[in-house]
Amino acid sequence: MDWTIEGELVWLGLVCAKDRRDPDGGCGCGRSFSGMSSHRATTTALVRDLPLTRDDLLGALIGHYDSAGYGLFTRAELIDEVDAMLDFVSSWPSGTIVERRLDVLRTRAPVT
Structure with missing residues (x-):
């Protein structure tokens, strides 16, 4: 399922209580990226090597949460989130397809 805009940056969105109990039921947020x-969902993401800096990603994440109405996070928390995601995805080559199931991400074979 893909309701996002082609080429849009995606993030691990927040997971509702219903999906936290059963990621195969509920609204689907436990198995999708935001x-x-x-602010729409997709169940897969494509890893790309883009000319973005860490600060670019931080700004995008701040804008994402602000526009969604989530004023719950401090700048330090968002910096930690960006750094953790960058560390995590840095081992995946461009073209890798990623799927989500709650807090577990798994890859498919890279697109050739």
């Missing part, structure tokens, strides 16, 4: 501009 589009950072559209």
